[in-house]
Amino acid sequence: IVGSPTRVFKPTKAIMNFLNKIPLNGLKGVNVAAFDTRISTANVSSRLLNILVKLFGYAAKPIAYKLEKKGGSLIIPPEGFFVKDSKGPLKDRELERAVDWAKIIMKTL
Numbered sequence: 592i593v594g595s596p597t598r599v600f601k602p603t604k605a606i607m608n609f610l611n612k613i614p615l616n617g618l619k620g621v622n623v624a625a626f627d628t629r630i631s632t633a634n635v636s637s638r639l640l641n642i643l644v645k646l647f648g649y650a651a652k653p654i655a656y657k658l659e660k661k662g663g664s665l666i667i668p669p670e671g672f673f674v675k676d677s678k679g680p681l682k683d684r685e686l687e688r689a690v691d692w693a694k695i696i697m698k699t700l
Contacts, residue, residue: 593606593623593624593658594606594627594628594651594654595627595628595650596628596650596677597627597630597650600643600644600648602627602653610654610657615661616662617661618662618663619663620664622664622666622699623659623664623666624666624667624669624696625651625652625655625658625665626654626672627649627651627654627670627671628671628673629650629671629673629674630676631682649671652669655668666696672685672688672689673685
């Protein structure tokens with residue numbers, strides 16, 4: 592399971608460096624999952640931000656894509672969990688959503 596805060600519509604540089612160091616087919620036969628933390632566009636009064644998020648998205652999908660490119664088998668769709676601010680904490684009920692997401696992963700193993 593790999594996760595990252597969303598920074599400029601993508602994973603952090605440290606996470607991308609980590610993923611890039613995995614050899615091609617290095618995850619062959621490995622079940623993988625990806626998540627991110629993100630700020631809800633509903634909390635930001637910026638029409639431009641809403642457009643940019645629709646165009647570029649969040650960090651979880653690029654992480655999942657990279658994990659699959661390295662040979663991993665994605666066992667659950669990428670997920671995003673909302674934070675109150677760029678440094679956290681998680682918004683109300685997000686921890687429970689994360690626990691539910693993890694339980695689904697555990698059932699597939």
